[in-house]
Amino acid sequence: MKKSFKLKSLAVTAAVASVMSVTTASFADELRIVSWGGAYQKGQSVGIFQPAAKAMGITVKEDTYGGISDVKLMVKSGADKFDIFSSGAGGCASGGTEGILEKLDYSVIDVSNHLPGMYSDYCAGADIFSVVAAWNTDTYGDNGPRSWADFFDVEKFPGTRAMRAKVDAQLEAALLADGVAMEDIYTVLDSEEGIDRALDKIRSIKDHIAVWWTSGAQHAQLMKDGEVDMTTGWNGRFDVAKLDGAKVAYDWKSGIMDWEGYGIPKNAKNKDLAMKYIAEMMKPEYMAEFAKYITYGPTNTKVYELGLMEDSRARQMPSHPDNAKHQLTLKTAWYAKWRTIAAEKYTEMMTE
Structure with missing residues (x-):
């Protein structure tokens, strides 16, 4: 009787070990x-x-x-x-x-x-992708904003804008629009004063920003629906949207390569x-x-x-x-040093 019980116990133990082995292997793979x-x-x-x-x-x-x-x-x-x-x-x-x-x-x-x-x-x-300034061709035809200066020029290019709800590449775009040379962008941004300068540039068109987008799918959909006249965003998303019928175009001269x-x-x-x-x-x-x-x-x-x-x-x-x-290349060292501070300031600017 004891021998039978022992054999059954061994069988149960082996079965449990087998299940655990399979589970572990499955998890490991x-x-x-x-x-x-x-x-x-x-x-x-x-x-x-x-x-x-x-x-x-x-x-x-x-x-x-x-x-x-x-x-x-x-x-x-x-x-x-x-x-x-x-x-x-x-x-x-x-x-x-x-x-x-x-x-x-x-x-x-x-x-x-x-x-x-x-x-x-x-x-x-x-x-590798690029953050670009894309425009609605129903609004501007072939003569949309071909630089960040154009994107921020609400007199030359009246209409609604969209910008990203996260700081990435948005400050660089603002400083390029403000006349900072490409090679000097991260020198200017290497201080809170430089970050504030970029934020002030965005504030100057804030009344024209209808949407702060949070995903690539969203900014592509904005252009497909014609909800805004121009937006920052990722080149590949715009290309896919265009194939799907969106009236959208962009110029590499506005590119920030990331x-x-x-x-x-x-x-x-x-x-x-x-x-x-x-x-x-x-x-x-x-x-x-x-x-x-x-x-x-x-x-x-x-x-x-x-x-x-x-x-x-x-x-x-x-x-x-x-x-x-034609493009600025995003500098990861700057983001390692400044992203947390810049992101907090950017969120405050959006919500103020």
Whole structure:
């Protein structure tokens, strides 16, 4: 009787161990990644996220989020909602400064073929986009605002505007409109006085700003619906909206070139697998495939060197030399130093 009971106990223990083993293995082979939704994340999913997961033999579950503030909230609360996030360079820079991100292991992640400055200690660059001043062609035809000075000129270009509800690239646009030379933008912004100067420039047109947008999907929809006459926003979102019938145009001369990449929250349980997955996503084949869905250029130069993208498509990318030469490149070091202060001041300006 005792022997029978012992055998049954062993069987139960083995069964539990087996279930735990399967559960642990399943968890170890699964990652959760968050991004911005809309056309952008659709391109990421089809071009990068799922093909990279398949190549590694793992499961990747996707969701959307609201930016670096969501990462901060998760880390500070001890929650466990995602393993990897997609973020603009500025957000990653401030997150690294605040100590809420894991430092990336570049012995695992190969960025040797990346364009200069398109990765940081806390974020591996994946694509390059531009913040531009887009206009409604029903309102202005082909003669819309081709510079930030035009965007801020309410007499020459009367009409409603929209600007982003977050500070990223908005202060740079304001200073360019205020006559600051491209090479001097971050020198001027390297003080509270410079930040205030940019905010005052935005205040000068605040009565004409009808919407403070919070997502790429929103600013694209604003142009599709004709709700505003012009808006700041991301070039690729406007290109997708135009294909969908939006009356929208922009000029690269208003471009502020930025990059998006992948980071890992501090104390992420699947940190090691997340590093390997980011390494896989850095391969040029994925970046070239992603660029078929939205006009955001690759950070890996091999895409161009290996001819993985047709020339006609390459010329639609922000990072193509003919387009990049007109643009300011966002400086991540400034965001690491000033983003928190600038963001607080920017929010106060919006709500005052």
